[in-house]
Structures are given as structure tokens and as C-alpha cells.
Amino acid sequence: MAPTSVPPAKEALPRHVAIIMDGNGRWARKRHLPRAAGHVAGVAAVRAVVRAAVDIGLENLTLYAFSSENWKRPHPEVSHLMGLFRAYFREDVTELAERNVHMRIIGNRSRAADDILAMIEDGERRTSVNTGLNLTFAFDYGAQEEIAAAAREMAREAARGELDPEIVTPQYFATRLLTHGIPDPDLVIRTSGERRLSNFLLWQSAYAEFAFVDTLWPDFSRAEFFEVLQAYALRERRFGTVAPEAVA
Ligand code: FPP
Numbered sequence: 001m002a003p004t005s006v007p008p009a010k011e012a013l014p015r016h017v018a019i020i021m022d023g024n025g026r027w028a029r030k031r032h033l034p035r036a037a038g039h040v041a042g043v044a045a046v047r048a049v050v051r052a053a054v055d056i057g058l059e060n061l062t063l064y065a066f067s068s069e070n071w072k073r074p075h076p077e078v079s080h081l082m083g084l085f086r087a088y089f090r091e092d093v094t095e096l097a098e099r100n101v102h103m104r105i106i107g108n109r110s111r112a113a114d115d116i117l118a119m120i121e122d123g124e125r126r127t128s129v130n131t132g133l134n135l136t137f138a139f140d141y142g143a144q145e146e147i148a149a150a151a152r153e154m155a156r157e158a159a160r161g162e163l164d165p166e167i168v169t170p171q172y173f174a175t176r177l178l179t180h181g182i183p184d185p186d187l188v189i190r191t192s193g194e195r196r197l198s199n200f201l202l203w204q205s206a207y208a209e210f211a212f213v214d215t216l217w218p219d220f221s222r223a224e225f226f227e228v229l230q231a232y233a234l235r236e237r238r239f240g241t242v243a244p245e246a247v248a
Pocket of ligand 1: 022023025039040042043046085088137192217
């Protein structure tokens with residue numbers, strides 16, 4: 001398919017796109033560069049996709065920026081990534097605020113460096129009244145821990161007699177997750193040819209459509225983003241039911 005830079009009409013856009021940004025390391029290796037160069041190029045792709053999302057009026061975009069498992073990478077790589085997050089939040093929050101973006105993070109807030117957390121929380125505060133794109137970074141995020149933490153908290157409340165276990169329906173459970181208030185993703189994109197969820201939004205992706213693209217994250221462009229959105233617009237979502245024309 002030839003690349004198109006035309007996004008679908010607003011009515012045909014998914015309400016929520018979630019992206020697993022994968023392939024920075026391979027992008028660098030192909031160019032005989034250090035992995036760090038791949039992450040730097042990855043930040044440029046983040047900027048391009050966020051700008052594109054704002055331009056087309058997307059409601060929700062969630063980016064898997066750093067998984068809870070990513071702490072296990074070699075220390076120099078983790079530290080370089082943290083430097084990139086620091087620079088991103090220092091340099092980009094003003095643009096996000098001006099473009100009516102509401103940014104936030106989901107994940108464990110207890111392990112990142114204090115200055116990074118302070119910048120994130122400042123960004124969340126500065127953009128909290130904005131009504132445009134809801135931009136969520138999954139940062140030190142792991143879905144199994146998110147679900148376990150919600151269950152643990154509800155179990156504690158039930159043990160104290162503060163929660164009636166009978167009210168714990170899937171709808172209620174969802175209100176106890178970090179994504180409370182954000183609609184479930186309609187479309188999950190993963191770059192780099194891998195076909196895994198890697199502990200990302202496990203609960204929330206129950207009915208999501210998936211788009212696995214071979215492009216390595218630093219090469220994922222605005223045009224390819226629009227192409228994936230165009231392909232999504234042609235899909236038929238049934239949520240476990242049958243298509244109306246199939247009903248006798
Ligand atoms: C996967 O590539 C990507 C990550 C672990 C981190 C994603 C980070 C960025 C895109 C840059 C920083 C982001 C922000 C929001 C400022 P990989 O290293 O696993 O690639 P590989 O599988 O090819 O080794």
C-alpha cells in the first residue's frame with residue numbers, strides 16, 4: 001500500500017489508540033550505532049506521532065514508554081532512557097499545554113528519580129484542565145501488577161467490611177485500574193514485527209483491534225500512523241456479537 005498522509009475522517013477514528021513502541025535497538029544496530037541512538041530517534045518518533053494525533057483530533061493516545069521489566073536492562077541503557085524522559089518532560093510539556101493536550105502517566109510512581117516524577121506531576125497539573133488529546137505515558141507500567149494491586153486493595157477493603165464483594169463486576173473492577181476514566185483502547189499498535197502484548201493494558205485490550213507493523217519505532221512516521229488508522233477504519237468490530245447482516 002502506498003503511504004498516504006491523509007487521516008480518516010474524525011468519525012472513523014478510534015477513540016483510543018495505544019502503542020507499543022518497539023524496535024529502537026534494532027534500528028540502531030542496522031546502522032551500526034549504539035542502542036542509545038535508537039532511543040534518541042525513538043523520541044523524535046514520539047513527537048511526530050503525538051503531533052499527528054493532536055492535528056487529527058484523536059481523543060486518547062497511550063504510549064508504552066517504559067515497562068516495569070525495563071528496569072532489568074543494563075544500567076547505562078536505563079540511565080540513558082531516564083535522561084531522555086527527563087529531557088522530554090522538560091522540553092515538551094509547554095508545547096503539549098499550548099496544544100490543549102492533557103498528559104498523565106500510568107504506572108508505579110515510587111521508583112523513578114524524584115526530579116523526573118516532579119516534572120511529570122508538574123506536567124499533569126499544568127495540563128489537567130485541557131480538553132484536547134488525552135496523552136498517557138505508561139511509565140514503569142506492568143498490567144499484571146496493575147490488576148493485582150487493584151485486587152489486593154479491594155480484598156483489603158472487603159476484609160475491613162468496607163466493600164461488598166458482590167459489587168465487583170468487570171465494570172466496577174475497571175474503575176479500580178490506573179486507566180480509570182480513559183476508555184479502553186480500540187486499537188493497539190505494535191511496531192517492529194513482534195506480536196506480543198508484553199504486559200501492556202491486558203485488561204483494557206479485551207476487545208481491542210491489533211495492528212502489528214514491521215516498521216521499527218524510530219521509522220514509524222506520521223504517514224504510516226495515518227495508514228494504520230485508515231486500515232482500522234475499514235475493520236468491522238463486533239464485540240462478541242454477529243454482524244447485523246448475518247442475523248437471519
Ligand atoms: C523498545 O525498543 C523501546 C523502549 C524500551 C522504550 C521506548 C522509549 C522511547 C520510544 C524513547 C523515549 C520515549 C519518550 C516518551 C520520551 P527496544 O530497545 O526494545 O528495541 P529492540 O527490541 O530493537 O532492542
